[in-house]
Amino acid sequence: MVRGFDSLVPGLALVRPDAGRSAEAVRRAYANRPDVLYAEFDAIIPAVTEAVPNDPRFAEQWPLANTGQNGGTPGADISAVPAWDDTVGSRDVVVAVLDGGVNYKHEDLAANAWVNPGEIAGNRIDDDGNGVVDDVHGADYVSGDGDPLDVSWISHGTHVAGIIGAVGGNGTGVSGVSPQVSLMGIRVVDASNNLLVSNLLAGIDYADRMGARVLNVSLGWTTYYQTIYDAFAAYDGLAVCAAGNNYNRNNDTTPVYPASFDLANVIAVGATDNTDHMASYSNYGPASVDLFAPGSNVLSTVSLWGNVFYDDMSDFSGWDTSRYSVKPWSITSTWYVSPPAAAAHMGYANNESSYIIQTTPVDLAGLDYARLTFDAWRHTQSGGDYLRAYVSRDPVITDDELVFARSGGGAVWYYDYSIDLTPYVGGPVYLAFEMRSNASTVYSGVMVDDVYVLGGASEPAYTTMSGTSMATPHVAGVAALLLAEKPSLTTAELRSLVLAGAEPLPQLAGLCVTGGRLDAMRARDALGDLDPPVTTALGVTAGKNVAPVSVTLSATDDRSGVAWTRYALDGGVEVDGSALTVTAPGAHTLAWRSADASGNVEATKTLSFEVVNRYQETHPALGRFGSWTSLARTQLSGGTAVYTGTALRSVTATFTGTGIDWIGARTTSAGRARVYLDGTLVSTVDLYAPLNQFQQALYTVRGLPEGPHSLRVEVAGARNTKSTGTNVWVDAFDVCGELAEP
DSSP states (O other): OOEEOTTTSTTOEEOOOOTTSOHHHHHHHHHTSTTOSOOOOOOEEEOOOOOOOOOTTGGGOTTTSOSSGGGOOTTOSOOHHHHHTTOOEEEEEEEEEEESOOOTTSTTTGGGBOOOTTOOTTSOSOTTOSSOTTOSSEEETTTTBSOOOOOOSSOHHHHHHHHHHOOOSSSSSOOOSSSEEEEEEEEOBOTTSEEEHHHHHHHHHHHHHTTOSEEEEOOOBSSOOHHHHHHHHHOSSEEEEEOOOSSSOBTTTSOOBTTTOOOTTEEEEEEEOTTSSBOTTOOBOTTTOOEEEEOSSEEEEOOOEEEEEEEOOSSOTTEEOOOOSSOOOEEESSSOSSTTOEEEEESOOTTOEEEEEESSOEEOTTOSEEEEEEEEEEEOOTTTSEEEEEEESSSOOOGGGEEEEEEOOOSEEEEEEEEEOGGGTTSEEEEEEEEEOOSSOOOSEEEEEEEEEEEEOOSOOEEEEOSHHHHHHHHHHHHHHHHHHOTTOOHHHHHHHHHHTOEEOGGGTTTSSSOEEOOHHHHHHHHOOOSOOEEEEESOOSEEEESSEEEEEEEEOSSSOEEEEEEEETTOOOEEOSEEEEOSOEEEEEEEEEEETTSOBOOOEEEEEEEEEEEETTOTTSEEESOOEEEEOTTSGGGEEEEEOSTTOEEEEEEEEEEEEEEEEEBTTBOEEEEEETTEEEEEEEOBOSSOEEEEEEEEEOOOOSSEEEEEEEEOSOOOTTOSOOBEEEOEEEEEEEEOOO
């Protein structure tokens, strides 16, 4: 057994035939065993790849907000903008992109790239024990490593990822359907657009084990594979799949997989244009395609990869073959990926170490990132004999410059091995390949073909593409928005909501199950009212409030409406109502909540506040000694106050209660005042301020024993050196109790 998939489909395994046995003979032998349900080839499948944000190119994104741009029909979109009023998504929601990789370094994707919390980047250790080393942002099952970076020419996977979740509101590029999300890249398609069944199974298994709730599959083929069916059936999340681009073909009669799998966790998506009609290239299916979504001329993210170096390995020009211990490499025209030939080291001997080394380096100057890709054929002793690759700053190759080593193999071509050369950018590098064997069993050998070095720059890149591949991620993005709103949704509930939200259109009737086009707002409405009302207490603030305090509890609900509001004062019985008046001086606590017609109940809110009785300086119960000047100003409590600068003049408040505040003014001409509580001097207050300040609490006391008390404010007749006078102001007294009658 080469690889097991027990965690996804119990008993499912990948095996390779022993040397000398044909693959068909092995398949028949397994198929005839009573303990085997089925046996299929690990085939190579030609994959048919399919609040308004401030992002500067958002206006070009007709699928999200169709205003009639480029001859479209206004409103022929997925209603993304109103849906964002409820949620712009969550990075707690993971969407896996099963494709040709994702450029997680792109400026409009980096912040939404999924990060494996159990992995430490770059330490070459499988920290989380999931079988993939350094899988920080996903996995690459084409190259067999943990780096899912998109290195394809068309950037299909990166384009798909941007439709799902390009970062919104960052002032850059475009916005995804779910502007906040975690995008997990899983590379299963090689640069030649081929897909190995076992790699696809491994990708689905990875998404399932690593917690991706949604799987975007913008891929399609026409051959049925039981292994793939079982893998999708076992996947715990929602798989959103492209219906295919076979120009008006009916999937009911000519299925396209995996979209045509009749599974409860699969959504099949066709494509519409910007007039809300089925795109000319799109497949349809009254029973097998679930809904349509925008797929024509969709603007999204792509990578700026360019070809820095290419060798079809038809000869050894540019390579040194002189370094070997037993025999050199050769050119074979019998086996190759691209004609007419490939580099080969076949019929190798024990203790072999044979190199091909570039004689002219590849220049990586001016690049921000780079990748080495190549195709290889291997049939060597597992764990003993290796195909190895090196990258060096000079033509002298050493073991510490090793970047790739594979042993074993099944006498088949392995496409698009991909190695990150980013650490080497900025200067020239030499590439080298080695066939190395030990002193034990020998097998057939190795071959290398189509050696590429791809380079890229970090500047932003965007383009339009068309296809059901572009329609599918719109649906995946809406699913992500729904999960952000309600993470507890089951896969069945999630699928039902997406389909229930499809907007019925006459021109799509009979072309798909729903007869409609994806609509994010309708899907959100189908989810119902999830949020309770929001209730705000008006007319009262935390801290001091002057009696009488009239409180209004204002409740709002954006969907089903407010059903009731209830409150309780000072721990009393909860009563229905939204208005109350509090007159009793002292400390109070108000608790309240509301509910909507959908049964969502707001969490209880509380507010602690104080109520005081305010007595103006004109109140007859106040004892005033000496002559005071009265002044009328709008800034004053009650519109008037008294002041004097003459020493020993005073105002006395006699009250019953637990506290009192002297309210007055700090001014440029104010002096000092002495404050006496119950006949004892308790404070001398400097009332100077560089700017006049009115209705200020100049002295405050709380926590007095209940009973009669007195507070006397006396003019000291003194000032600090900055003041121009000795004035003392009395505007009012706030009493936690009652002022004593004269």
